[in-house]
Amino acid sequence: MIKYDLICKNGHGFEGWFSSSSDYDVQRKRRLIDCPSCGTAKVEKAIMAPAVATRRKSATALAEVANKIRQSVSENCEDVGDNFADEARAIHYGEKPKRGIYGKASAKEAQGLVEEGVAIAPLPDALMPTPKKKLN
Numbered sequence: 831m832i833k834y835d836l837i838c839k840n841g842h843g844f845e846g847w848f849s850s851s852s853d854y855d856v857q858r859k860r861r862l863i864d865c866p867s868c869g870t871a872k873v874e875k876a877i878m879a880p881a882v883a884t885r886r887k888s889a890t891a892l893a894e895v896a897n898k899i900r901q902s903v904s905e906n907c908e909d910v911g912d913n914f915a916d917e918a919r920a921i922h923y924g925e926k927p928k929r930g931i932y933g934k935a936s937a938k939e940a941q942g943l944v945e946e947g948v949a950i951a952p953l954p955d956a957l958m959p960t961p962k963k964k965l966n
Contacts (some may be wrong), residue, residue, distance in 0.1 A: 836867035839872040896957055904959035907932050915939035922948040930960070 834854060836846045842865050848854040854875075857863050861871040907930035910917040920926040932953055934947030935943070943950050
């Protein structure tokens with residue numbers, strides 16, 4: 831995928847995503863690209879500076895994304911720990927209320943859930959929320 835900054839004849843700027851440079855050319859020639867602000871199909875590529883990512887910037891950006899995912903999971907899902915397979919199955923079959931959950935399951939348990947049609951997705955350890963400290 832390639833992203834272009836585009837500008838219409840009326841000066842409205844917007845982004846466009848294309849599978850290739852030639853895909854942009856074909857769509858522009860056929861007048862398939864139109865400005866989301868005014869609807870004109872008279873669109874050109876805007877002058878763009880190349881985005882040069884450094885390792886430090888890339889690592890920082892990845893860390894920020896990972897933190898947002900961890901925060902979202904922590905705020906919107908319940909940690910059910912080792913009971914993940916049982917909880918996911920109970921939610922799927924309507925035995926427990928629908929809610930977001932996360933936890934741990936063995937490969938065999940996860941495969942069984944998938945075979946039953948239970949919608950699950952793996953969450954890498956790096957994206958797991960930090961366990962909340964329990965007060966004594």
